[in-house]
Amino acid sequence: MDRRIQKSRQAIMNAFMRLMSEKDFESMTVNQIAEEANVNRGTVYLHFTDKYDLLDQCMEVQINQLLRNCMPEEGLVHLTSKTALQRTFEYLEQHASFYSIMLTSKGSAVFRNQMETLFRQSLSEHLDSINLDRKLNKDITVQFLSSAGVGVLEWWITHSMPYPASVMVEQFWNLLDRIQLQMFE
Template sequence: MDRRIKKNQTAIMNALIHLMASKDFEKITINEIAEYADVNRGTIYSHYIDKYDLLDKCIEVNIEQLIDSCLPENPADAYPSKHSLRRTFELMEKNAFFYKTLLTNKGVPSFRNHLQEMMIQGIREQIVDHHLSLNELQKDILVQFLSSATVGVIEWWLTHEMPCSSEEITEHLWVLLETNQVIPRLSI
């Protein structure tokens, strides 16, 4: 991709997030985004259909980064490791402004839904990979419980100004997952 195009897209996405930190998404206009990004409206429309498309692409890019960060480094590993969980929290810590803004903006419940869907998909894959002997109802309940709990912890951590480091929150969450026998007890 041309560096100028990438630079414009990054500036436009950053403008949207900064504006969302101070006002509801629904009240943000393309003109405001263009002004904040220091581009013209045509540049925005050359990359995105409208502000909803821009928001969707912004979420998509960041969810893909999160997915990449939480995958095991060794594809042969069945479960994500504590290290991959820590990488995920480190990415969220590094981009805390973005994640907190999307989680707290009243006009964007879709980000939390995307995050939860990502968790649901990953947990379902783990259940299938480990051939857990659960009936469909048990699987559905387990998936809902784990995804809701994990997303809730992430949301709490970000909206409470990260009261502990990414390493500490990883340790706490890992202990909870081990305690509830969600992950095998491995020495990492």
């Protein structure tokens, strides 16, 4: 993609996020986004169908970056789940402004659902690769763990990260260890 196109697109996305921190999404207009990005309204429409498309693409970009930066890549030495969890919390800490805006704005339900879907898919794949206790229903286990994980992340972010990422990882990991021990008794 041409650098000028990338630059305009990024300016629009950045302007949109700044406005999201100040305004309600529903009251925001494409004109306001264009003005904040210092581009013409037509430029916004060149990149995005409307403000809903812009919101969707911002969420998609961030979630993809989260995955790329936090999850093991093929060819790398296998990372433990705790290492991936540590990388996730550190990434969220570094990008707190975006996640805080997305989890406290009117669009938060959509974003939260996307995060939870991502967690469910990842957990489902993980549970397929291990021997889950036969007394446990996979669907219920996935729903429980993904809801807990996203809930903890959401609480941490919306409460201005009262604990460092390392403390959150240790606490979360200890809880998962206790649950796992009870799951396999």
